[in-house]
Amino acid sequence: MHGFQIHRRDSVAPKALVERFRQIPVANVSDVMSRMTAGGSRLRPMHDGTPLAGIALTVKTRPGDNLMIHQAIDMAGPGDVIVVDAGGDLTNSLMGEMMMNYAASRGIAGFVLDGAIRDAAVIRAGSLPIYAAGVTHRGPYKDGPGEINCPIAVDGMVIASGDIILGDDDGVLCIPQSQAEAILTAAEEKCAAEERTRLAIAEGRLNRDWVMAALHRQGCAFPPPDADRLAS
Numbered sequence: 001m002h003g004f005q006i007h008r009r010d011s012v013a014p015k016a017l018v019e020r021f022r023q024i025p026v027a028n029v030s031d032v033m034s035r036m037t038a039g040g041s042r043l044r045p046m047h048d049g050t051p052l053a054g055i056a057l058t059v060k061t062r063p064g065d066n067l068m069i070h071q072a073i074d075m076a077g078p079g080d081v082i083v084v085d086a087g088g089d090l091t092n093s094l095m096g097e098m099m100m101n102y103a104a105s106r107g108i109a110g111f112v113l114d115g116a117i118r119d120a121a122v123i124r125a126g127s128l129p130i131y132a133a134g135v136t137h138r139g140p141y142k143d144g145p146g147e148i149n150c151p152i153a154v155d156g157m158v159i160a161s162g163d164i165i166l167g168d169d170d171g172v173l174c175i176p177q178s179q180a181e182a183i184l185t186a187a188e189e190k191c192a193a194e195e196r197t198r199l200a201i202a203e204g205r206l207n208r209d210w211v212m213a214a215l216h217r218q219g220c221a222f223p224p225p226d227a228d229r230l231a232s
Contacts, residue, residue: 040155
């Protein structure tokens with residue numbers, strides 16, 4: 001039935017790529033993706049801050065219902081990230097402590113929920129990465145409908161099953177598996193450039209000429225050269 005079905009995940013990004021992305025801040029990856037892709041500022045880490053890196057297993061569910069999330073946990077393997085489009089509704093939670101513990105026992109890498117959690121104190125103390133849009137004590141329904149391994153979107157960020165999911169304290173990002181190699185290369189180059197900048201700052205040789213050049217280029221008005229003398 002359309003809207004209530006499970007699809008096959010036909011391809012996934014190589015795990016070796018995931019491990020290399022794990023070393024890179026989400027902000028740097030976002031920058032080399034032209035700052036045009038993001039899971040939105042509402043999706044915040046609900047756990048202890050452990051970074052997230054894994055392969056997307058997507059779920060689209062009716063807001064406040066977690067039947068298909070339970071099925072996704074049973075289907076997922078080690079290293080998978082369950083990414084859920086629940087419409088951003090915060091009325092009912094989608095998961096809590098018991099689901100977190102069961103998922104961790106299966107080696108699942110984490111969750112990204114466009115919805116709410118509960119048992120927040122336990123999740124906050126845990127190391128399983130869980131990103132969500134809010135917290136509520138009200139529990140979920142388990143009736144469906146929903147789909148697994150279908151394309152979903154969160155705040156304009158499109159996620160397909162098999163894509164790479166990254167998360168840290170700055171938020172969550174999806175890297176399309178078809179572009180992952182090129183994005184990784186660009187992100188590693190950016191990290192290297194930032195390391196050179198750190199070294200230049202430490203050695204007192206950072207060149208800041210670009211600031212004045214940008215102001216002139218944008219037509220910024222400056223006070224006359226003798227303004228300070230005249231004011232005195």
